[in-house]
Amino acid sequence: MVCRVLPSVQSTMCFPSTSASSPSLQNSVRFTTTHLPRESRFRRTSPLSISSRGNRCCRCNASSSSSINGSASSESFVITTPLYYVNAPPHMGSAYTTIAADAIARFQRLNGKKVIFVTGTDEHGEKIAMAAAASGSSPAQHCDSVSQAYRSLWRDLGISYDKFIRTTDPKHEAVVKEFYAKVLASGDIYRADYEGLYCINCEEYKDEKELLANNCCPIHLKPCAARKEDNYFFALSKYQQFLEKLLSENPDFVQPSFRFNEVQSWIKSGLRDFSISRASVDWGIEVPNDAKQTIYVWFDALLGYISALLDEGEEFNLQAAVSAGWPASLHLIGKDILRFHAVYWPAMLISAGLPLPKMVFGHGFLTKDGMKMGKSLGNTIEPTELVLSYGPDAVRYFFLKEVEFGSDGDYSESRFISIVNAHLANTIGNLLNRTLGLLKKNCQSMLAVDSVVAAEGNVLKDTVEKLSAKTHYENLALSAACETVLEIGNAGNLYINEQAPWSLFKQGGAASESAAKDLVIILEAVRILAVALSPVTPSLSLRIYNQLGYSDDHFNTITWSDTKWGGLKGGQVMAQPRPVFSRIEDHKQEVVELKR
């Protein structure tokens, strides 16, 4: 499952007897026999042949610049979030990745790319079967309900995904089986007996030395049970040199750069084969030709990125899915699952003869009082409540603006309220509202001249033209993008205060004409701000556009070129001034009144 967090290297990278080399694991996890079916026995390739495979593929898709625009000729942009594990409903952490992916997807659409934005849910595994049994429902009913909770949250947050894949979808199953067969045919799957201490909640074998007293899992504080089973393994170790080469030739494959360094050191420390099936888990996709085993997490959920690309009614096969848009331009994930995306996944893809994604970006954690927010600790923030209380724009803006993308960031409600009020209500909302108020009072809400004419040689226009957020979006510097756009608002406020059009109107004559031009200039700056911030605050930007007299349809056709000065034309009539973003206390008041 793409989101099932597997915290230790050793616990996830299992050692078959043929390659068991770690003394630390040999104590708690033992491979007793190796009985490989003929067709899947190790066909160990020589280092040279791995390398030549690597030569062919290392550079095939990884981008060569640190922005995720891909090649200039490429018009498509495929972005993915993790497929979230349906063991529990979504929390603010799951929402965070998806909001960021949505902002990037929206920016790329504005930028003229044909975007395919993939998200979805990872629905197999023992934990799901147990959660379903505990609630008296079938696994399928449980998955339906939690998967729906994700979809509802995405709707509430204004997430513009194109594909929502569920790993219980038959088309996904077909793709997984075909992929498995390809890897098997490459000689990279073998079978080995496996024995160790198993944590049911982590759904993985644990290294004894990482356990607490009484063999308790340090995450779930519950005892691990001795378990023995035979599993299928993926020969990751075979791809050591390939992965080393991939990274050394594509330093932007993993971002941010400090995460690249982490990945590089994992690889350098030596790769070990990992288990890809479970004998005791029924709720999963059966291993082809072995009905007693189901496919385990990484050989299931990661494939969702490809199966998601299949259109309804299309034939369910790997080739059709790949043709529909693979490889992904960007996998956006939390740092907890970086290893699986940046190490396991490229090796699996190469083994199956498929191209690699262009970039894997591992962002940081949202923390609460310094601790990672997560289901295990139960210290999560309920995103639906935040959205209901403050609206989607506030939630989206706060987390993207205030958390440096890539690093961890702490949440506090007081900071949330003060940032959102200062930036969205005051700097942006107030500027627009007071300007429209003056325009209504003095110009019957009509623009006196074209914004281009009004702003010849104007200082605010010069400032706005210098403040482009485009490069920041391209580099996934989402906080910097917000900051740059906010600067437009700050410059607009400075300008209106310095020009004081309210006094100029009182003077009449030329002063009044100049004030009317100033209002056009400020409104044009706000229009540009609305376009540039629309990837982050789409509904707020639409409301701003509506206030500027544009229809929803017009807003829906904007592109990044609309950040160019000159959109507003003389004679254009603005809407009746209405606040586009209420201060949070006011909004809470409104909610209370609505409930009465």
Ligand SMILES: Nc1ncnc2c1ncn2[C@@H]1O[C@H](COP(=O)(O)OP(=O)(O)OP(=O)(O)O)[C@@H](O)[C@H]1O
């Ligand atoms: N605190 C967080 N901050 C940022 N992203 C998070 C956070 N928690 C989860 N995510 C996102 O969800 C993915 C992991 O999802 P998962 O379903 O494992 O949730 P979880 O709450 O981390 O679970 P657990 O607490 O049991 O480890 C991460 O890779 C990331 O994309």
